[in-house]
Amino acid sequence: MPMLLSLQGAIGQGILWGIMALGIYLTFRILDIADLSVDGSFATGGAVCAVALIAGIHPILAILLATLSGFLAGFVTGFLHTKCKMPAILAGILTQLALYSINLRIMGKSNIPLLQSSTLFKDFAKVIPLTSQWITICIGIFFSLIVVIGIYWFLGTEFGSCLRATGNNENMVRANGVNTDTMKLFGLMLSNGLVAMSGALVTQQQSVADVKMGTGAIVIGLASIVIGEVIFGKKAGFKLRLTSIIVGSIIYRMIVAIVLQMGLNTDDLKLLTAFIVAVALTVPVIVNKRKRLSMYKKLTGKELQNHA
Protein backbone atom coordinates (compact mmCIF):
# COMPACT_ATOMS: atom_id res chain seq x y z
CA MET A 1 0.00 0.00 0.00
CA PRO A 2 2.71 2.58 0.79
CA MET A 3 4.11 1.88 -2.67
CA LEU A 4 0.80 2.71 -4.31
CA LEU A 5 0.46 5.91 -2.30
CA SER A 6 3.97 7.03 -3.11
CA LEU A 7 3.39 6.30 -6.79
CA GLN A 8 0.24 8.41 -6.69
CA GLY A 9 2.26 11.13 -5.06
CA ALA A 10 4.91 10.71 -7.73
CA ILE A 11 2.36 11.29 -10.49
CA GLY A 12 1.25 14.56 -8.91
CA GLN A 13 4.82 15.71 -8.36
CA GLY A 14 5.68 14.69 -11.90
CA ILE A 15 2.93 16.82 -13.37
CA LEU A 16 3.83 19.89 -11.30
CA TRP A 17 7.53 19.56 -12.15
CA GLY A 18 6.58 18.77 -15.73
CA ILE A 19 5.65 22.41 -16.22
CA MET A 20 9.25 23.26 -15.38
CA ALA A 21 10.42 20.68 -17.92
CA LEU A 22 8.21 22.33 -20.54
CA GLY A 23 9.93 25.61 -19.79
CA ILE A 24 13.34 24.00 -20.18
CA TYR A 25 12.16 22.39 -23.42
CA LEU A 26 11.61 25.87 -24.88
CA THR A 27 15.25 26.79 -24.44
CA PHE A 28 16.98 23.41 -24.64
CA ARG A 29 15.16 21.98 -27.65
CA ILE A 30 13.38 24.87 -29.37
CA LEU A 31 16.03 27.59 -29.03
CA ASP A 32 18.96 25.18 -28.72
CA ILE A 33 20.30 27.05 -25.69
CA ALA A 34 21.40 25.34 -22.48
CA ASP A 35 20.06 27.73 -19.84
CA LEU A 36 21.36 27.00 -16.35
CA SER A 37 19.53 29.87 -14.67
CA VAL A 38 16.49 27.64 -14.12
CA ASP A 39 17.92 26.20 -10.89
CA GLY A 40 17.68 29.73 -9.53
CA SER A 41 14.41 30.79 -11.12
CA PHE A 42 12.60 27.68 -9.89
CA ALA A 43 13.45 28.69 -6.31
CA THR A 44 12.64 32.31 -7.13
CA GLY A 45 9.17 31.20 -8.16
CA GLY A 46 8.81 29.35 -4.87
CA ALA A 47 10.19 32.26 -2.85
CA VAL A 48 7.96 34.89 -4.43
CA CYS A 49 4.94 32.65 -4.09
CA ALA A 50 5.64 31.91 -0.42
CA VAL A 51 6.16 35.55 0.49
CA ALA A 52 3.02 36.51 -1.39
CA LEU A 53 0.98 33.84 0.39
CA ILE A 54 2.28 34.95 3.79
CA ALA A 55 1.21 38.48 2.89
CA GLY A 56 -2.29 37.11 2.34
CA ILE A 57 -2.31 37.34 -1.43
CA HIS A 58 -4.64 34.92 -3.25
CA PRO A 59 -2.86 31.68 -4.26
CA ILE A 60 -3.63 32.15 -7.97
CA LEU A 61 -2.29 35.69 -7.90
CA ALA A 62 0.76 34.40 -6.04
CA ILE A 63 1.42 31.98 -8.90
CA LEU A 64 1.11 34.81 -11.41
CA LEU A 65 3.53 36.96 -9.41
CA ALA A 66 5.98 34.06 -9.29
CA THR A 67 5.69 33.63 -13.06
CA LEU A 68 6.45 37.32 -13.52
CA SER A 69 9.56 36.97 -11.35
CA GLY A 70 10.62 34.13 -13.65
CA PHE A 71 10.22 36.41 -16.69
CA LEU A 72 12.52 38.85 -14.97
CA ALA A 73 15.14 36.19 -14.23
CA GLY A 74 14.99 35.05 -17.85
CA PHE A 75 15.37 38.63 -18.98
CA VAL A 76 18.62 38.96 -17.03
CA THR A 77 20.04 35.78 -18.57
CA GLY A 78 18.85 36.86 -22.00
CA PHE A 79 20.34 40.31 -21.58
CA LEU A 80 23.72 38.91 -20.55
CA HIS A 81 23.63 36.45 -23.44
CA THR A 82 22.41 38.66 -26.27
CA LYS A 83 23.49 42.18 -25.34
CA CYS A 84 26.67 41.45 -23.39
CA LYS A 85 27.51 38.61 -25.82
CA MET A 86 28.24 36.05 -23.10
CA PRO A 87 27.99 32.36 -23.91
CA ALA A 88 24.55 31.16 -22.81
CA ILE A 89 26.04 28.72 -20.30
CA LEU A 90 27.97 31.48 -18.53
CA ALA A 91 25.01 33.87 -18.61
CA GLY A 92 22.87 31.17 -17.01
CA ILE A 93 25.44 30.35 -14.34
CA LEU A 94 25.79 34.03 -13.40
CA THR A 95 22.04 34.47 -13.10
CA GLN A 96 21.72 31.27 -11.10
CA LEU A 97 24.43 32.41 -8.70
CA ALA A 98 22.95 35.87 -8.31
CA LEU A 99 19.48 34.43 -7.80
CA TYR A 100 20.66 32.43 -4.79
CA SER A 101 21.33 35.65 -2.90
CA ILE A 102 18.25 37.32 -4.32
CA ASN A 103 16.06 34.39 -3.26
CA LEU A 104 17.43 34.63 0.27
CA ARG A 105 16.67 38.36 0.23
CA ILE A 106 13.14 37.74 -0.97
CA MET A 107 12.46 35.14 1.71
CA GLY A 108 14.49 36.79 4.46
CA LYS A 109 15.55 33.30 5.56
CA SER A 110 16.38 30.06 3.86
CA ASN A 111 13.09 28.33 4.49
CA ILE A 112 9.47 29.51 4.72
CA PRO A 113 6.85 27.03 5.97
CA LEU A 114 3.31 27.81 4.87
CA LEU A 115 1.41 25.99 7.58
CA GLN A 116 -0.90 28.88 8.39
CA SER A 117 -1.37 30.29 4.91
CA SER A 118 -4.01 29.16 2.49
CA THR A 119 -2.81 27.49 -0.70
CA LEU A 120 -4.56 26.39 -3.85
CA PHE A 121 -4.29 22.80 -2.71
CA LYS A 122 -5.71 23.45 0.78
CA ASP A 123 -8.54 25.58 -0.63
CA PHE A 124 -9.37 22.80 -3.04
CA ALA A 125 -9.35 20.16 -0.31
CA LYS A 126 -11.92 22.15 1.64
CA VAL A 127 -14.38 22.05 -1.25
CA ILE A 128 -13.78 18.65 -2.79
CA PRO A 129 -13.43 15.45 -0.79
CA LEU A 130 -10.38 13.89 -2.43
CA THR A 131 -7.07 12.66 -1.07
CA SER A 132 -4.24 15.16 -1.26
CA GLN A 133 -2.57 13.03 -3.96
CA TRP A 134 -5.62 13.28 -6.19
CA ILE A 135 -5.96 16.98 -5.60
CA THR A 136 -2.36 17.47 -6.65
CA ILE A 137 -2.97 15.46 -9.79
CA CYS A 138 -6.12 17.43 -10.67
CA ILE A 139 -4.56 20.85 -10.14
CA GLY A 140 -1.43 19.72 -11.92
CA ILE A 141 -3.36 18.51 -14.94
CA PHE A 142 -5.32 21.75 -15.04
CA PHE A 143 -2.19 23.92 -15.11
CA SER A 144 -0.16 21.70 -17.41
CA LEU A 145 -3.05 21.51 -19.85
CA ILE A 146 -3.19 25.30 -20.01
CA VAL A 147 0.59 25.47 -20.49
CA VAL A 148 0.69 22.77 -23.17
CA ILE A 149 -2.16 24.38 -25.12
CA GLY A 150 -0.56 27.79 -24.62
CA ILE A 151 2.82 26.66 -25.94
CA TYR A 152 1.20 24.83 -28.82
CA TRP A 153 -0.72 27.92 -29.82
CA PHE A 154 2.17 30.30 -29.32
CA LEU A 155 4.68 28.33 -31.37
CA GLY A 156 2.18 28.30 -34.24
CA THR A 157 1.96 32.09 -34.38
CA GLU A 158 4.16 34.37 -36.50
CA PHE A 159 6.20 35.21 -33.45
CA GLY A 160 6.45 31.59 -32.37
CA SER A 161 7.53 30.50 -35.86
CA CYS A 162 10.41 32.95 -35.64
CA LEU A 163 11.33 31.53 -32.24
CA ARG A 164 11.44 28.00 -33.64
CA ALA A 165 13.42 29.11 -36.66
CA THR A 166 15.91 30.91 -34.43
CA GLY A 167 16.83 27.64 -32.76
CA ASN A 168 17.10 26.07 -36.18
CA ASN A 169 18.99 28.58 -38.35
CA GLU A 170 19.69 32.04 -36.97
CA ASN A 171 21.15 33.11 -40.24
CA MET A 172 17.89 32.47 -42.07
CA VAL A 173 15.90 34.30 -39.42
CA ARG A 174 18.01 37.45 -39.66
CA ALA A 175 17.93 37.27 -43.44
CA ASN A 176 14.15 37.39 -43.14
CA GLY A 177 14.20 40.57 -41.13
CA VAL A 178 13.84 39.26 -37.60
CA ASN A 179 16.08 40.21 -34.69
CA THR A 180 17.34 36.89 -33.33
CA ASP A 181 18.49 38.54 -30.11
CA THR A 182 14.93 39.58 -29.35
CA MET A 183 13.76 36.06 -30.04
CA LYS A 184 16.31 34.54 -27.67
CA LEU A 185 15.58 37.10 -24.99
CA PHE A 186 11.89 36.41 -25.24
CA GLY A 187 12.37 32.65 -25.30
CA LEU A 188 14.50 32.77 -22.17
CA MET A 189 11.90 34.92 -20.40
CA LEU A 190 9.07 32.60 -21.32
CA SER A 191 11.06 29.55 -20.29
CA ASN A 192 12.04 30.93 -16.90
CA GLY A 193 8.50 32.16 -16.39
CA LEU A 194 7.19 28.61 -16.71
CA VAL A 195 9.97 27.30 -14.49
CA ALA A 196 9.05 29.81 -11.79
CA MET A 197 5.37 28.94 -12.17
CA SER A 198 6.27 25.33 -11.55
CA GLY A 199 8.30 26.38 -8.51
CA ALA A 200 5.29 28.25 -7.16
CA LEU A 201 2.99 25.28 -7.65
CA VAL A 202 5.44 22.93 -5.95
CA THR A 203 5.79 25.37 -3.06
CA GLN A 204 2.04 25.53 -2.57
CA GLN A 205 1.68 21.79 -2.81
CA GLN A 206 4.42 21.12 -0.27
CA SER A 207 3.45 24.09 1.91
CA VAL A 208 7.06 25.14 2.13
CA ALA A 209 9.54 27.17 0.13
CA ASP A 210 13.24 26.51 0.43
CA VAL A 211 16.14 28.40 -1.07
CA LYS A 212 17.64 25.08 -2.19
CA MET A 213 14.48 23.72 -3.79
CA GLY A 214 15.78 24.37 -7.31
CA THR A 215 19.11 22.63 -6.99
CA GLY A 216 19.50 20.26 -9.91
CA ALA A 217 16.24 21.41 -11.52
CA ILE A 218 17.90 21.74 -14.92
CA VAL A 219 18.99 18.10 -14.85
CA ILE A 220 15.57 16.93 -13.69
CA GLY A 221 14.03 18.90 -16.55
CA LEU A 222 16.42 17.37 -19.05
CA ALA A 223 15.68 13.93 -17.63
CA SER A 224 11.96 14.50 -18.23
CA ILE A 225 12.56 15.69 -21.78
CA VAL A 226 14.84 12.84 -22.80
CA ILE A 227 12.74 10.16 -21.09
CA GLY A 228 9.77 11.51 -23.04
CA GLU A 229 11.80 11.40 -26.23
CA VAL A 230 13.02 7.87 -25.62
CA ILE A 231 9.44 6.68 -25.12
CA PHE A 232 7.58 8.66 -27.77
CA GLY A 233 10.41 9.23 -30.25
CA LYS A 234 11.68 12.57 -31.49
CA LYS A 235 9.49 12.48 -34.57
CA ALA A 236 6.18 12.48 -32.72
CA GLY A 237 3.64 15.19 -33.56
CA PHE A 238 4.07 18.41 -31.68
CA LYS A 239 1.14 18.07 -29.28
CA LEU A 240 2.34 14.60 -28.41
CA ARG A 241 5.90 15.83 -27.90
CA LEU A 242 4.75 18.45 -25.40
CA THR A 243 2.65 15.85 -23.61
CA SER A 244 5.56 13.41 -23.65
CA ILE A 245 7.55 15.84 -21.53
CA ILE A 246 4.92 15.76 -18.77
CA VAL A 247 4.81 11.98 -19.06
CA GLY A 248 8.61 11.90 -18.91
CA SER A 249 8.50 13.99 -15.77
CA ILE A 250 5.98 11.60 -14.20
CA ILE A 251 8.10 8.59 -15.10
CA TYR A 252 11.15 10.25 -13.61
CA ARG A 253 9.28 10.80 -10.34
CA MET A 254 8.06 7.22 -10.36
CA ILE A 255 11.56 5.87 -10.82
CA VAL A 256 12.68 8.02 -7.91
CA ALA A 257 9.74 6.87 -5.75
CA ILE A 258 10.43 3.24 -6.51
CA VAL A 259 14.13 3.35 -5.74
CA LEU A 260 13.46 5.29 -2.55
CA GLN A 261 10.94 2.65 -1.51
CA MET A 262 13.57 0.06 -2.23
CA GLY A 263 15.73 1.75 0.35
CA LEU A 264 17.93 4.18 -1.58
CA ASN A 265 19.43 6.91 0.56
CA THR A 266 18.00 10.33 -0.37
CA ASP A 267 21.56 11.64 -0.40
CA ASP A 268 22.19 9.49 -3.47
CA LEU A 269 19.24 10.95 -5.35
CA LYS A 270 21.27 13.46 -7.37
CA LEU A 271 23.64 10.72 -8.44
CA LEU A 272 20.68 8.68 -9.58
CA THR A 273 19.23 11.65 -11.51
CA ALA A 274 22.50 12.27 -13.31
CA PHE A 275 22.64 8.57 -14.10
CA ILE A 276 19.10 8.55 -15.53
CA VAL A 277 19.87 11.52 -17.80
CA ALA A 278 23.13 9.98 -18.97
CA VAL A 279 21.39 6.70 -19.77
CA ALA A 280 18.43 8.35 -21.47
CA LEU A 281 20.76 10.40 -23.66
CA THR A 282 22.91 7.39 -24.49
CA VAL A 283 20.15 4.93 -25.34
CA PRO A 284 19.11 6.64 -28.62
CA VAL A 285 22.75 6.77 -29.73
CA ILE A 286 23.22 3.05 -29.18
CA VAL A 287 19.87 2.15 -30.73
CA ASN A 288 20.72 4.18 -33.82
CA LYS A 289 24.09 2.57 -34.21
CA ARG A 290 22.56 -0.88 -33.86
CA LYS A 291 19.93 -0.06 -36.45
CA ARG A 292 22.52 1.18 -38.89
CA LEU A 293 24.66 -1.89 -38.40
CA SER A 294 21.81 -4.33 -38.83
CA MET A 295 20.59 -2.48 -41.92
CA TYR A 296 24.10 -2.57 -43.34
CA LYS A 297 24.32 -6.29 -42.73
CA LYS A 298 20.92 -6.87 -44.29
CA LEU A 299 21.53 -4.77 -47.39
CA THR A 300 25.13 -5.79 -47.94
CA GLY A 301 24.27 -9.42 -47.33
CA LYS A 302 21.74 -9.23 -50.16
CA GLU A 303 24.30 -7.61 -52.44
CA LEU A 304 26.78 -10.34 -51.73
CA GLN A 305 24.21 -13.00 -52.44
CA ASN A 306 23.29 -11.27 -55.70
CA HIS A 307 26.91 -11.36 -56.75
CA ALA A 308 27.30 -15.02 -55.94
Added chain:
Amino acid sequence: MLKLEKVSKSFHIGTPNEKCVIKSLNLELKEGDFVTVIGGNGAGKSTLLNLIAGVYPIDCGIITLNGQNISLAPEYQRAKLIGRVFQDPMMGTAADMQIIENLAMAARRGQKRSLRWGVTKKEKEQYYEAVKTLGLGLEDRLTTKVGLLSGGQRQALTLLMATLHKPQLLLLDEHTAALDPATSTKVLTLTNEIVTKQHLTAMMVTHNMKDAIDIGNRLIMMYDGHIIYDVEGEEKKKLTVNDLLKKFEEAIGEEFVNDRMLLG
Protein backbone atom coordinates in the same frame (compact mmCIF):
# COMPACT_ATOMS: atom_id res chain seq x y z
CA MET B 1 19.53 53.01 -55.72
CA LEU B 2 22.48 51.34 -53.95
CA LYS B 3 25.54 53.46 -53.32
CA LEU B 4 28.78 52.54 -51.57
CA GLU B 5 31.18 55.39 -50.85
CA LYS B 6 34.71 54.67 -49.71
CA VAL B 7 33.71 51.53 -47.88
CA SER B 8 36.53 49.61 -46.17
CA LYS B 9 36.64 46.46 -44.13
CA SER B 10 39.46 44.70 -42.30
CA PHE B 11 39.33 41.48 -40.34
CA HIS B 12 41.32 40.66 -37.20
CA ILE B 13 42.14 44.31 -36.56
CA GLY B 14 45.00 44.73 -34.08
CA THR B 15 46.32 41.20 -34.47
CA PRO B 16 49.21 39.91 -36.62
CA ASN B 17 46.53 38.46 -38.92
CA GLU B 18 45.03 41.87 -39.69
CA LYS B 19 43.84 41.89 -43.28
CA CYS B 20 42.17 44.64 -45.25
CA VAL B 21 39.64 42.79 -47.38
CA ILE B 22 37.65 45.67 -48.91
CA LYS B 23 39.65 48.78 -49.70
CA SER B 24 37.94 52.14 -49.97
CA LEU B 25 35.45 50.74 -52.44
CA ASN B 26 33.02 52.85 -54.45
CA LEU B 27 30.05 51.39 -56.27
CA GLU B 28 26.73 52.73 -57.48
CA LEU B 29 23.87 50.63 -58.76
CA LYS B 30 20.99 52.04 -60.77
CA GLU B 31 17.41 50.92 -60.34
CA GLY B 32 16.99 47.65 -62.24
CA ASP B 33 20.69 46.92 -62.61
CA PHE B 34 21.49 43.22 -62.68
CA VAL B 35 25.21 43.07 -61.89
CA THR B 36 27.33 39.95 -62.10
CA VAL B 37 30.42 39.91 -59.90
CA ILE B 38 33.55 37.89 -60.70
CA GLY B 39 37.02 37.73 -59.22
CA GLY B 40 39.55 35.28 -57.84
CA ASN B 41 39.28 33.38 -54.61
CA GLY B 42 39.63 35.77 -51.70
CA ALA B 43 39.07 38.86 -53.84
CA GLY B 44 36.40 40.00 -51.39
CA LYS B 45 33.23 39.25 -53.34
CA SER B 46 31.41 37.52 -50.50
CA THR B 47 32.63 40.11 -48.04
CA LEU B 48 31.28 42.89 -50.28
CA LEU B 49 27.83 41.28 -50.31
CA ASN B 50 28.02 40.63 -46.58
CA LEU B 51 28.87 44.28 -45.92
CA ILE B 52 25.90 45.42 -47.97
CA ALA B 53 23.64 42.97 -46.13
CA GLY B 54 25.07 43.99 -42.76
CA VAL B 55 26.49 40.63 -41.72
CA TYR B 56 29.63 42.47 -40.59
CA PRO B 57 29.84 46.14 -39.67
CA ILE B 58 31.93 48.27 -42.04
CA ASP B 59 35.04 50.05 -40.72
CA CYS B 60 34.36 53.29 -42.58
CA GLY B 61 32.43 54.68 -45.51
CA ILE B 62 28.76 55.12 -46.28
CA ILE B 63 26.22 52.70 -47.71
CA THR B 64 22.92 54.10 -48.92
CA LEU B 65 20.03 52.07 -50.23
CA ASN B 66 17.07 53.87 -51.80
CA GLY B 67 18.20 57.12 -50.21
CA GLN B 68 18.40 55.58 -46.72
CA ASN B 69 21.76 55.57 -45.00
CA ILE B 70 22.09 51.96 -43.83
CA SER B 71 25.80 52.09 -42.94
CA LEU B 72 25.17 51.29 -39.29
CA ALA B 73 21.86 49.42 -39.49
CA PRO B 74 21.91 45.85 -38.15
CA GLU B 75 21.51 42.92 -40.50
CA TYR B 76 17.91 42.15 -39.59
CA GLN B 77 16.84 45.72 -40.33
CA ARG B 78 18.50 45.78 -43.73
CA ALA B 79 16.85 42.45 -44.48
CA LYS B 80 13.59 44.37 -44.76
CA LEU B 81 14.95 45.81 -48.02
CA ILE B 82 17.35 43.08 -49.11
CA GLY B 83 16.71 39.51 -50.23
CA ARG B 84 19.57 37.05 -50.13
CA VAL B 85 20.58 33.62 -51.38
CA PHE B 86 23.79 32.09 -50.04
CA GLN B 87 26.41 29.80 -51.45
CA ASP B 88 25.63 27.18 -48.81
CA PRO B 89 22.19 25.67 -49.56
CA MET B 90 21.73 24.99 -45.83
CA MET B 91 21.96 28.64 -44.86
CA GLY B 92 18.84 30.12 -46.39
CA THR B 93 16.16 27.86 -44.94
CA ALA B 94 15.15 26.39 -41.57
CA ALA B 95 15.62 22.63 -41.97
CA ASP B 96 13.29 21.49 -39.17
CA MET B 97 10.39 23.56 -40.44
CA GLN B 98 7.98 22.86 -43.26
CA ILE B 99 8.34 24.35 -46.73
CA ILE B 100 5.21 26.38 -46.16
CA GLU B 101 6.42 27.66 -42.78
CA ASN B 102 9.66 28.82 -44.36
CA LEU B 103 7.71 30.60 -47.08
CA ALA B 104 5.37 32.23 -44.57
CA MET B 105 8.34 33.62 -42.66
CA ALA B 106 9.84 34.98 -45.85
CA ALA B 107 6.56 36.53 -46.95
CA ARG B 108 6.58 38.56 -43.73
CA ARG B 109 10.03 39.96 -44.31
CA GLY B 110 9.85 43.62 -43.39
CA GLN B 111 6.71 43.26 -41.29
CA LYS B 112 6.30 43.14 -37.55
CA ARG B 113 5.67 39.61 -36.27
CA SER B 114 2.44 39.35 -34.33
CA LEU B 115 0.49 36.66 -32.53
CA ARG B 116 -1.57 35.88 -35.60
CA TRP B 117 -1.19 32.41 -37.07
CA GLY B 118 2.20 31.78 -38.64
CA VAL B 119 0.57 30.36 -41.76
CA THR B 120 -2.97 31.39 -42.73
CA LYS B 121 -5.35 29.38 -44.90
CA LYS B 122 -5.30 32.00 -47.63
CA GLU B 123 -1.53 31.78 -47.87
CA LYS B 124 -1.60 28.06 -48.56
CA GLU B 125 -3.17 28.55 -51.99
CA GLN B 126 -0.93 31.50 -52.69
CA TYR B 127 2.20 29.50 -52.00
CA TYR B 128 0.94 26.53 -53.95
CA GLU B 129 0.94 28.70 -57.06
CA ALA B 130 4.26 30.36 -56.22
CA VAL B 131 6.05 27.07 -55.58
CA LYS B 132 4.57 25.65 -58.78
CA THR B 133 6.49 28.23 -60.79
CA LEU B 134 9.71 26.57 -59.62
CA GLY B 135 8.74 23.51 -61.63
CA LEU B 136 10.16 21.10 -59.08
CA GLY B 137 6.96 19.43 -57.98
CA LEU B 138 7.37 20.83 -54.49
CA GLU B 139 3.89 22.38 -54.56
CA ASP B 140 2.40 19.04 -53.53
CA ARG B 141 4.82 18.66 -50.63
CA LEU B 142 4.29 21.99 -48.89
CA THR B 143 4.19 20.41 -45.43
CA THR B 144 7.45 18.51 -45.96
CA LYS B 145 10.33 19.51 -43.69
CA VAL B 146 12.87 21.49 -45.69
CA GLY B 147 15.66 19.32 -44.29
CA LEU B 148 14.44 16.49 -46.52
CA LEU B 149 14.99 18.47 -49.74
CA SER B 150 18.08 18.31 -51.92
CA GLY B 151 20.57 21.17 -52.10
CA GLY B 152 19.17 22.33 -55.43
CA GLN B 153 15.59 22.25 -54.18
CA ARG B 154 16.58 24.20 -51.10
CA GLN B 155 18.40 26.78 -53.20
CA ALA B 156 15.40 27.21 -55.48
CA LEU B 157 13.19 27.57 -52.42
CA THR B 158 15.55 30.13 -50.88
CA LEU B 159 15.45 32.09 -54.12
CA LEU B 160 11.67 32.07 -54.03
CA MET B 161 11.74 33.13 -50.37
CA ALA B 162 14.14 36.00 -51.09
CA THR B 163 11.80 37.37 -53.75
CA LEU B 164 8.38 36.44 -52.34
CA HIS B 165 8.18 39.85 -50.75
CA LYS B 166 9.74 42.03 -53.45
CA PRO B 167 13.18 43.13 -52.24
CA GLN B 168 14.72 46.49 -53.14
CA LEU B 169 17.93 44.62 -53.71
CA LEU B 170 18.67 40.94 -54.29
CA LEU B 171 22.08 39.55 -53.32
CA LEU B 172 23.16 36.19 -54.71
CA ASP B 173 26.49 34.79 -53.56
CA GLU B 174 27.56 31.91 -55.83
CA HIS B 175 24.15 30.47 -55.15
CA THR B 176 24.57 27.74 -57.76
CA ALA B 177 28.15 26.78 -56.92
CA ALA B 178 27.25 23.88 -54.64
CA LEU B 179 24.83 22.33 -57.15
CA ASP B 180 25.36 19.73 -59.86
CA PRO B 181 25.58 21.21 -63.40
CA ALA B 182 22.01 20.41 -64.43
CA THR B 183 20.48 21.77 -61.23
CA SER B 184 22.80 24.74 -61.38
CA THR B 185 21.56 25.65 -64.86
CA LYS B 186 17.99 25.26 -63.72
CA VAL B 187 18.39 27.53 -60.70
CA LEU B 188 20.25 30.07 -62.81
CA THR B 189 17.49 30.15 -65.42
CA LEU B 190 14.99 30.57 -62.61
CA THR B 191 17.03 33.44 -61.19
CA ASN B 192 17.11 35.20 -64.52
CA GLU B 193 13.35 34.78 -64.95
CA ILE B 194 12.52 36.09 -61.50
CA VAL B 195 14.85 39.08 -61.69
CA THR B 196 13.57 40.03 -65.14
CA LYS B 197 9.90 39.53 -64.36
CA GLN B 198 9.99 41.48 -61.10
CA HIS B 199 12.40 44.13 -62.44
CA LEU B 200 14.68 43.56 -59.48
CA THR B 201 17.96 45.27 -58.77
CA ALA B 202 20.40 42.43 -58.14
CA MET B 203 24.03 41.49 -57.60
CA MET B 204 25.13 37.98 -58.43
CA VAL B 205 28.55 36.57 -57.60
CA THR B 206 29.47 33.75 -59.95
CA HIS B 207 32.48 31.59 -60.66
CA ASN B 208 31.40 31.04 -64.23
CA MET B 209 32.72 33.74 -66.60
CA LYS B 210 30.34 32.76 -69.35
CA ASP B 211 27.33 33.15 -67.07
CA ALA B 212 28.75 36.44 -65.88
CA ILE B 213 28.80 37.69 -69.47
CA ASP B 214 25.47 36.23 -70.55
CA ILE B 215 23.42 37.24 -67.54
CA GLY B 216 22.56 40.74 -66.40
CA ASN B 217 23.31 44.15 -67.84
CA ARG B 218 26.51 44.93 -65.99
CA LEU B 219 29.64 43.11 -64.86
CA ILE B 220 32.22 43.96 -62.25
CA MET B 221 35.53 42.23 -61.65
CA MET B 222 37.15 42.31 -58.22
CA TYR B 223 40.73 41.83 -57.21
CA ASP B 224 42.26 42.26 -53.77
CA GLY B 225 39.42 44.29 -52.34
CA HIS B 226 39.06 46.61 -55.33
CA ILE B 227 36.78 46.76 -58.33
CA ILE B 228 39.23 46.52 -61.21
CA TYR B 229 36.79 46.40 -64.09
CA ASP B 230 33.24 47.65 -64.46
CA VAL B 231 31.36 47.30 -67.72
CA GLU B 232 27.73 47.52 -68.79
CA GLY B 233 25.25 47.56 -71.63
CA GLU B 234 26.30 46.86 -75.21
CA GLU B 235 29.97 46.75 -74.31
CA LYS B 236 29.31 43.98 -71.80
CA LYS B 237 27.26 41.95 -74.26
CA LYS B 238 30.18 41.89 -76.68
CA LEU B 239 32.65 40.57 -74.10
CA THR B 240 34.32 37.20 -74.44
CA VAL B 241 35.96 35.08 -71.79
CA ASN B 242 39.31 35.99 -73.33
CA ASP B 243 38.56 39.69 -73.00
CA LEU B 244 37.95 39.17 -69.31
CA LEU B 245 41.23 37.33 -68.86
CA LYS B 246 43.04 40.13 -70.67
CA LYS B 247 41.41 42.77 -68.51
CA PHE B 248 42.52 40.84 -65.47
CA GLU B 249 46.13 40.69 -66.72
CA GLU B 250 46.13 44.42 -67.38
CA ALA B 251 44.71 45.21 -64.00
CA ILE B 252 47.12 43.18 -61.94
CA GLY B 253 50.09 43.76 -64.24
CA GLU B 254 50.97 40.14 -64.76
CA GLU B 255 51.08 37.97 -67.81
CA PHE B 256 50.01 34.41 -68.38
CA VAL B 257 46.98 34.66 -66.19
CA ASN B 258 44.88 31.56 -66.46
CA ASP B 259 41.25 31.36 -65.65
CA ARG B 260 42.04 29.55 -62.44
CA MET B 261 43.66 32.67 -61.08
CA LEU B 262 40.64 34.69 -61.99
CA LEU B 263 38.10 32.27 -60.68
CA GLY B 264 39.86 30.35 -57.96
